[in-house]
Amino acid sequence: MDFARARRDLVDRLIESGHVERPATERAMRTVPRHEFVPAERREAAYRDRPLPIGEGQTISAPHMVATMTDLLAPDEGDRILEIGTGCGYHAAVTSEAVGSGTVYSVEVEPDLARQASERLDRLGYDVRVRVGDGFAGWPAHAPYDGAYLTCAPQSVPDAVVEQVRPGGRIVAPVGRGRQRLVRLTRRADGRVDRETHGAVRFVPMRESSG
Ligand code: SAH
Numbered sequence: 427m428d429f430a431r432a433r434r435d436l437v438d439r440l441i442e443s444g445h446v447e448r449p450a451t452e453r454a455m456r457t458v459p460r461h462e463f464v465p466a467e468r469r470e471a472a473y474r475d476r477p478l479p480i481g482e483g484q485t486i487s488a489p490h491m492v493a494t495m496t497d498l499l500a501p502d503e504g505d506r507i508l509e510i511g512t513g514c515g516y517h518a519a520v521t522s523e524a525v526g527s528g529t530v531y532s533v534e535v536e537p538d539l540a541r542q543a544s545e546r547l548d549r550l551g552y553d554v555r556v557r558v559g560d561g562f563a564g565w566p567a568h569a570p571y572d573g574a575y576l577t578c579a580p581q582s583v584p585d586a587v588v589e590q591v592r593p594g595g596r597i598v599a600p601v602g603r604g605r606q607r608l609v610r611l612t613r614r615a616d617g618r619v620d621r622e623t624h625g626a627v628r629f630v631p632m633r634e635s636s637g
Contacts, residue, residue: 435473437456463486463515501521501528506531508574515532518554532555535558570591580634606629
């Protein structure tokens with residue numbers, strides 16, 4: 427299968443349908459080899475616009491969702507971004523491309539997924555640091571971040587994650603149980619948080635292991 431061609435066609439369609447707006451998002455979507463992130467038996471489906479199983483009962487988000495979240499996060503070159511829910515590492519790789527010389531810090535609760543994603547991201551040359559941990563605590567050691575996003579759905583965005591983003595920074599997350607919405611929070615300089623609600627989405631629930 428010609429993966430490069432399939433990827434080009436996919437991104438062309440995402441642009442036509444309005445799912446990719448920012449040039450950095452387009453560049454990232456055109457570059458990251460999604461087929462390297464899905465299980466071998468799913469490779470042929472890697473450039474269809476749909477979620478795919480990645481093991482441990484988890485799924486890699488559909489390409490249009492990764493693109494939409496990257497547009498909403500709107501990271502700049504050089505940014506340091508916090509991700510909660512590494513999964514297979516695909517979304518982190520897209521963010522890594524979008525921040526260029528910046529760094530992505532990613533927290534994953536499932537040790538096997540964290541290890542595999544970390545090895546894969548290293549092999550592919552992405553500057554993504556992966557840590558096994560509970561995303562409800564964020565990753566305080568590297569705060570403040572320029573932005574953050576979640577790829578699993580809590581009932582509301584964890585306070586720790588909001589607090590670890592600098593004033594002016596954004597947080598993109600699916601929130602809710604059952605009925606989920608994509609939200610974007612913006613931390614203002616005066617300490618208040620602006621909230622916008624975007625479309626209905628479906629993500630795996632954020633695991634509340636250690637509460
Ligand atoms: N962005 C990923 C998709 C991940 S699916 C990708 O591109 O593949 C959501 C991930 O969130 C799963 O890997 C799941 O294990 C993880 N997760 C669920 N609850 C979590 C928590 N409390 N802290 C950190 N990660 C969590």
